[in-house]
Amino acid sequence: MPPTNSDESRNLAFQQAIDADRTVEPRDWMPERYRSTMIRQIAQHAHSEIIGMQPEGNWITRAPSLRRKAILLAKVQDEAGHGLYLYAAAETLGVGRGELTELLITGRQKYSSIFNYPTQTWADVGAIGWLVDGAAITNQLALTKTSYGPYARAMVRICREESFHQRQGFELLSELSRGTVAQHEMAQDAVNRWWWPALMMFGPPDTESPNTAQSMAWKIKRVSNDELRQRFVDMTVPQAQALALDLPDPQLRWNEARGHYDFGPIDWEEFRQVVGGHGACNAQRIAVRRAADEDGAWVREAARAWEVRQNSRTSAA
Amino acid sequence: MTAGVAGLSVVDLREVALGFGDDCLVLSHRLAEWTTHAPELEEEMALANLALDLLGQARSLLTLAGEADGRDEDQLAYWRDDRDFRNLLLVEQPNGDFAVTMTRQLLFSTFQELLYRWMVTGTEPRLAAIAAKGVMEARYHVEHARLWVQRLGGGTEESHRRMCRALDLLWPYTEELFEPTESWSRAADQGAVPPLSSIEEPWRHSIESLLVDSGLEIPGFPAWQSGGRLGRHSEHLGHLLAEMQHLHRSHPNASW
Numbered sequence: 001m002p003p004t005n006s007d008e009s010r011n012l013a014f015q016q017a018i019d020a021d022r023t024v025e026p027r028d029w030m031p032e033r034y035r036s037t038m039i040r041q042i043a044q045h046a047h048s049e050i051i052g053m054q055p056e057g058n059w060i061t062r063a064p065s066l067r068r069k070a071i072l073l074a075k076v077q078d079e080a081g082h083g084l085y086l087y088a089a090a091e092t093l094g095v096g097r098g099e100l101t102e103l104l105i106t107g108r109q110k111y112s113s114i115f116n117y118p119t120q121t122w123a124d125v126g127a128i129g130w131l132v133d134g135a136a137i138t139n140q141l142a143l144t145k146t147s148y149g150p151y152a153r154a155m156v157r158i159c160r161e162e163s164f165h166q167r168q169g170f171e172l173l174s175e176l177s178r179g180t181v182a183q184h185e186m187a188q189d190a191v192n193r194w195w196w197p198a199l200m201m202f203g204p205p206d207t208e209s210p211n212t213a214q215s216m217a218w219k220i221k222r223v224s225n226d227e228l229r230q231r232f233v234d235m236t237v238p239q240a241q242a243l244a245l246d247l248p249d250p251q252l253r254w255n256e257a258r259g260h261y262d263f264g265p266i267d268w269e270e271f272r273q274v275v276g277g278h279g280a281c282n283a284q285r286i287a288v289r290r291a292a293d294e295d296g297a298w299v300r301e302a303a304r305a306w307e308v309r310q311n312s313r314t315s316a317a
Numbered sequence: 318m319t320a321g322v323a324g325l326s327v328v329d330l331r332e333v334a335l336g337f338g339d340d341c342l343v344l345s346h347r348l349a350e351w352t353t354h355a356p357e358l359e360e361e362m363a364l365a366n367l368a369l370d371l372l373g374q375a376r377s378l379l380t381l382a383g384e385a386d387g388r389d390e391d392q393l394a395y396w397r398d399d400r401d402f403r404n405l406l407l408v409e410q411p412n413g414d415f416a417v418t419m420t421r422q423l424l425f426s427t428f429q430e431l432l433y434r435w436m437v438t439g440t441e442p443r444l445a446a447i448a449a450k451g452v453m454e455a456r457y458h459v460e461h462a463r464l465w466v467q468r469l470g471g472g473t474e475e476s477h478r479r480m481c482r483a484l485d486l487l488w489p490y491t492e493e494l495f496e497p498t499e500s501w502s503r504a505a506d507q508g509a510v511p512p513l514s515s516i517e518e519p520w521r522h523s524i525e526s527l528l529v530d531s532g533l534e535i536p537g538f539p540a541w542q543s544g545g546r547l548g549r550h551s552e553h554l555g556h557l558l559a560e561m562q563h564l565h566r567s568h569p570n571a572s573w
Contacts, residue, residue, distance in 0.1 A: 060349045061346060064564045065565070074369060084362070292355065298476060301475075306467070306468040
């Protein structure tokens with residue numbers, strides 16, 4: 001259908017509202033592309049929370065102290081809560097959780113590629129908390145001012161809990177780094193493996209990021225990938241020093257003129273491979289999610305059948 | 318050797334707290350195994366809640382149990398072998414499907430709530446304090462399990478069939494709930510814990526009425542499995558402990 005005058009004027013009014021920093025609310029008119037971009041982004045974020053439970057959940061039953069076990073279990077539970085909360089935000093745009101789950105397990109929607117790396121040791125739990133949650137917070141703090149109201153508000157709440165998780169990850173690594181030689185090595189090895197994937201979490205460089213311009217205009221995205229990545233590096237280097245752990249980048253150094261840390265080139269080929277489905281755990285993550293969905297189908301069906309029976313009993317009474 | 322006003326010996330207090338603490342620890346582990354496998358996200362949250370509550374209770378109880386000989390919660394959780402665990406056989410049984418997990422929860426939490434409710438006014442103040450906190454949590458666990466047993470029992474043909482199978486599978490482990498060890502009997506004489514015979518009837522009544530409401534029934538065969546409280550376990554516990562303990566034991570003297 002060719003655009004009509006009224007489409008054009010509504011688009012204009014929409015952009016003016018965005019420019020005036022008004023948030024978009026579920027009942028407001030919005031361009032279809034804004035809606036679909038928003039759905040894709042919120043769904044991807046929700047999926048990331050749910051898939052992200054797997055690498056850390058991998059260590060709950062093996063946690064080396066009861067205190068750490070409780071902290072980890074609570075953290076993974078928080079992630080399920082974030083997932084639920086975000087799926088609810090996506091629902092305000094007219095798409096249900098079941099439908100989005102189907103898109104995830106059939107590979108038509110993505111989740112953060114970071115979760116396609118395996119958690120081989122206990123220190124990986126700390127590295128995820130410190131680096132992956134640290135990167136996520138950097139990203140999400142910017143999103144607290146995103147133009148879609150329900151998403152922005154979800155981010156405020158999620159950021160609060162993520163900051164807590166990040167401190168717990170830092171504290172876990174700190175204990176390891178200052179522990180036995182074997183524990184220190186375990187921590188260093190984990191940081192070596194997670195540092196570069198964490199930097200990739202901000203997405204491709206601005207010069208190669210296809211969605212950035214429109215997303216910036218709509219204020220879905222408020223800060224560019226490269227700028228967020230730089231913020232993260234600047235924040236993290238002093239923390240690594242405090243942990244007495246090295247970051248695996250020989251080119252990492254303070255640049256007085258820029259007022260930022262310089263860092264070495266990112267292996268974007270690795271990023272493309274993992275996004276393209278060839279990471280160590282892509283197939284496994286989806287298989288687990290699919291199995292949970294399929295194995296749970298009879299339970300959900302029973303709950304629905306029971307509900308229907310209860311309702312008909314109530315209305316008959 | 319006696320401790321405090323209750324006149325309960327240190328050994329008996331330790332045995333009682335260990336039995337209870339191990340129940341909580343082992344069942345918490347089983348529930349945590351559900352992480353990322355739950356039938357829906359709401360249930361993912363609920364199962365983690367149950368696991369966290371039980372882990373918290375386990376930590377308090379193991380801390381209490383270790384006081385006598387200066388062992389902390391981690392020394393007790395990570396450095397005892399299968400033969401030294403005192404939990405009921407029921408709680409170490411594998412998760413099976415969701416019907417098995419919820420049936421196990423119903424059978425155990427109903428028992429635990431009755432015990433805690435009694436112990437709140439028992440003569441051992443530290444056990445009473447743990448019970449006072451635990452009773453609220455156990456109440457929620459019972460309600461959660463009852464709701465699911467109802468839904469599954471009265472849901473679809475398949476869920477009903479799975480519920481019947483779960484009851485058949487787990488019923489043999491129920492007799493053990495009410496078999497007191499010698500330590501338990503002495504603790505009951507001191508008024509620290511209830512005589513187990515006194516809670517068997519309310520437990521049975523609570524389970525039976527729910528099952529009838531849900532179109533299910535108590536299996537017609539007798540329960541016969543026991544030995545957990547004396548350290549005689551099923552093959553399952555050894556595997557559970559191997560997983561739980563291996564990292565901690567790989568780094569003796571490390572702190573985490």
